[in-house]
Amino acid sequence: MSTSVSPLHRTLTRGESIALVVGCTFIGAAAQILMKIGAGKIPNVSGAAILANPLVILTDLPLMGGLSCYGVFTLLLIFALRDGELSVIYPVIALTYVWVTFLSIVIFHETMNPLKACGVIVIVLGVAILGRNRAR
Amino acid sequence: MKTPLSSILLVVFGSFIGSFGAVFLKIGSTKLRQGLHNILSLPMAAGVGMYLFSTVFFIAGLRNGELSVLYPLVSLGYIWTLLWSNLFFKEPLTRYKFLGLFLILVGVSFIGMGNR
Secondary structure, three states: OOOOOOOOOOOOOHHHHHHHHHHHHHHHHHHHHHHHHHHHHOOOOOHHHHHHOOHHHHOOHHHHHHHHHHHHHHHHHHHHHHHOOHHHHHHHOOHHHHHHHHHHHHHHOOOOOHHHHHHHHHHHHHHHHHHHOOOO | OOOOHHHHHHHHHHHHHHHHHHHHHHHHHHHHHHOHHHHOOHHHHHHHHHHHHHHHHHHHHHOOOOHHHHHHHHOHHHHHHHHHHHHHHOOOOOHHHHHHHHHHHHHHHHHHHHOO
């Protein structure tokens, strides 16, 4: 394999594409957490207030950070989609639910319960089965 | 049921629009190998636009109603995407994909119920 070709230009392997979208889910989870923090900082969350002064959003650093994360998320997703199967890459994004569930417990002190725990396990299982799929 | 029909319709429609966002990003991404400037193209703009558009419906829909009902509906997008992947990109439909997707939908439903 030629090492002179950057990953941006060569075809990514199946595993690399899946690894890329898994990376996306970490960034997507960070985005959701940041946006939740940011949304809480806006004193008046009514749509009318934001429309009246859209600059409020620009000064909200967590919210801007969250949006930036979504930008990076989309860029990486595009590269994962380029060489991976849409039907495999896209559902892997569901892993975001898993990270957000854990992060919400650590950061917002939400509680874990049996339903959430089952959900986390079943999603991870589903993604694992999807990633195993090798029909071509 | 505490979830209004309008919320259900908004979320289902959002998932439908969002699944096309993924299709357009995939179409746009094929040209990337011929040069990274192709990241700015009509299909890419359409893909990102549809994602943003779908978000509007999700936010509007998720404002009222139960997450246990609405979360699984958000992930209906995965089912639409499975259809489009076969229809537009001739990706094979396999047992693994159906099983994996089914488990993901069940898992998302559980998390939705656990969040109530």
